[in-house]
Amino acid sequence: MSADTSLAEPSARAGQEKADRTARRRSALLRPGAPWQLPVVIVLVAIGSALVTPGFLAADNIRAILITSSVTGVVAVSMTAVTLSGHFFSLSTEQTALLGAMLFAWLVGSDTPVLLALLVTLAVVALTGVVQGVVVAIGLNPIITTLAAGSVIGGLVAGISHNENIMTGDASLSWLGTAQPLGIPAVVIIFALVTILCTFVSSGTVIGRQTLLTGANSKAAVLAGVPVKVVAVVVFAMVATGSGLAGIMTASTLGYASTAMFATLTFDVIAAVLVGGTSIQGGSGSPLRSAGGAILISEINSLMLLNNVTSGMRMLVQGALVLAVIALLHTRRTR
Amino acid sequence: MRGLGLRLVDAVKPYALQIVLLIGLWWGFSATTPLFTGISSVYAVVEGFAVLGLISVGLLVPVLAGELDLSVAAMAALAGGIAVRVAGLGLVPALAIATLAGLVIGAIQGGVLSRLGISSVVFTIGTMLGLQGLAFLVSDNAALPLEDFSVSDPLLNRWSFLSPSSLVAIAVFGLVWFLLACTKIGREVYAFGGGRREAAAAGVSQLRVMVVAFAVCGGCAALAGAMASIKSGSSTPGGYTDLLLIAPAAILVGGINLDGGRGTVINVVLGVAIISVVRSGLGFRGVESYIVDLAVGGLLLVFVVADFFIQRAAGQRSRARTARRVLTG
Numbered sequence: 001m002s003a004d005t006s007l008a009e010p011s012a013r014a015g016q017e018k019a020d021r022t023a024r025r026r027s028a029l030l031r032p033g034a035p036w037q038l039p040v041v042i043v044l045v046a047i048g049s050a051l052v053t054p055g056f057l058a059a060d061n062i063r064a065i066l067i068t069s070s071v072t073g074v075v076a077v078s079m080t081a082v083t084l085s086g087h088f089f090s091l092s093t094e095q096t097a098l099l100g101a102m103l104f105a106w107l108v109g110s111d112t113p114v115l116l117a118l119l120v121t122l123a124v125v126a127l128t129g130v131v132q133g134v135v136v137a138i139g140l141n142p143i144i145t146t147l148a149a150g151s152v153i154g155g156l157v158a159g160i161s162h163n164e165n166i167m168t169g170d171a172s173l174s175w176l177g178t179a180q181p182l183g184i185p186a187v188v189i190i191f192a193l194v195t196i197l198c199t200f201v202s203s204g205t206v207i208g209r210q211t212l213l214t215g216a217n218s219k220a221a222v223l224a225g226v227p228v229k230v231v232a233v234v235v236f237a238m239v240a241t242g243s244g245l246a247g248i249m250t251a252s253t254l255g256y257a258s259t260a261m262f263a264t265l266t267f268d269v270i271a272a273v274l275v276g277g278t279s280i281q282g283g284s285g286s287p288l289r290s291a292g293g294a295i296l297i298s299e300i301n302s303l304m305l306l307n308n309v310t311s312g313m314r315m316l317v318q319g320a321l322v323l324a325v326i327a328l329l330h331t332r333r334t335r
Numbered sequence: 336m337r338g339l340g341l342r343l344v345d346a347v348k349p350y351a352l353q354i355v356l357l358i359g360l361w362w363g364f365s366a367t368t369p370l371f372t373g374i375s376s377v378y379a380v381v382e383g384f385a386v387l388g389l390i391s392v393g394l395l396v397p398v399l400a401g402e403l404d405l406s407v408a409a410m411a412a413l414a415g416g417i418a419v420r421v422a423g424l425g426l427v428p429a430l431a432i433a434t435l436a437g438l439v440i441g442a443i444q445g446g447v448l449s450r451l452g453i454s455s456v457v458f459t460i461g462t463m464l465g466l467q468g469l470a471f472l473v474s475d476n477a478a479l480p481l482e483d484f485s486v487s488d489p490l491l492n493r494w495s496f497l498s499p500s501s502l503v504a505i506a507v508f509g510l511v512w513f514l515l516a517c518t519k520i521g522r523e524v525y526a527f528g529g530g531r532r533e534a535a536a537a538g539v540s541q542l543r544v545m546v547v548a549f550a551v552c553g554g555c556a557a558l559a560g561a562m563a564s565i566k567s568g569s570s571t572p573g574g575y576t577d578l579l580l581i582a583p584a585a586i587l588v589g590g591i592n593l594d595g596g597r598g599t600v601i602n603v604v605l606g607v608a609i610i611s612v613v614r615s616g617l618g619f620r621g622v623e624s625y626i627v628d629l630a631v632g633g634l635l636l637v638f639v640v641a642d643f644f645i646q647r648a649a650g651q652r653s654r655a656r657t658a659r660r661v662l663t664g
Contacts, residue, residue, distance in 0.1 A: 088456055140639055141593050143403065143456055147580045148632040148639075155629020163625075270460055280457045312471025312572070319465025326461055327451060 078242020100247025129240025215282020393555025441553020
């Protein structure tokens, strides 16, 4: 503001300030990555896809898109806290999901009550997350830690199971795959519930606030008395639990668990978080965005599958989408 | 005489932990694995340099600059496809074209990273997805076999414990050593990794450092993938995923901190040798590949955690010594 505006009439100054604020609000709305944009993109892509691919908007296809996005989505939503806290990503989600699927299938297959099996599995996978969180909290690189932890978990699971499929052997579980209350598949409902829960934890609880502050400025967080080490442990426990849950969902739906599952999960999840627009540096974003990212990617994949696009091309498109989003959204917010 | 001895001790001291680990593991494996002895075990370990070594020494340059490149495995897969596609031109042109592609893609990555100023971890995850897709496209979505297998013949030679690929790798190690130790850009990479603001203030160009670092990394990964694919007779577009872990593992176990600014090619040689001993030692015992992954992952975790506490203890000792000196005058 120049000197003569400050000398202007008070009412004129107030008018100027009001105009400034509106302008700022308008530019915040137009900024790439504003919250309203992702849902609009999802709808536009759906409309565009329906124009070029008849049957895209059929109820069955929409259901299929939501079902495929739900496993990736649950992990992406629970991964968001890791990204928000400034610890980038967990690269062990694939193996943790595998652990969850195999352990759950084995427990249920050996006649453990379903609820007990669920709790035991979630507790075990959460523990793997706690261990990784502790290692990251003492100051090791999260990427390397989770990569190494992933290969250890994957190796143990493959070693103990001898790479054999494990059947859940219990027909009462298949409702997870077939039940459709109000026409919505059960896994999609779980995805929605996990999204609501994670969004609530992220924005409505103390630990969620502390996670955001840690990611926004870890030095300031330490000075403000935020237990940044506890934050690290909690966020890695969250992503591990989410991955384990995704494993349980898959094992229940398919009726078995196999070490061949989840081969592309880790990078699908990262793509979903990035496309959702959560800041890589941490500190801004939300699990809800990651859920949107997962749905958008699943939508585009469905479009390509319906048009017989090869798997290489699909990967290329996914990579290009991620890079485009990074270039559009994540550069301006650098500090 | 005494001066020389001391100088030798000083030269070896930074690598003492790695040397002890290497000798211990090698001894352990040769004592417990009947087949892991003599020239064949040395050959197996040195062969590890052809792929893992090449990729790790390339990765060293961005790591020294304080960056990480997670796209190396996909780059190797893509270069393998390119090399097999153009293998009709002959072995050397095929390798050269694939390596050149890697250099160019790497240079572009470095340039874009420098322009955007974002985390290389995140950006290279994006490029990894893209390159992986390209690798499948180049190979027609499957393992693409060589049309003329005689192209790979020269690579199948073996002299004692050396092979053409490991000799190429050793030559590249020499080149990277020269680049880092004897050239201006090498010193700029160290300066940039050691302190970005200070380096920029001293006139180091971020763009130049990033372009060179990622070009070297991409070129090395591409050469490794191209040689491996031609040698095995087909491209593996979905292959090399294990390198995502073991290439950074070799660098870390070699004693290099990912913060950047510190480390030499010798660290990488030792790190690659240690990982290679574990992999080939377990391979000679005929264990499954997931056990190898488990062992490498476990070794890496134990090593970095232990190293962290050793460094911290050393830091506290040196701080205590300084405090004592200050207090006693």
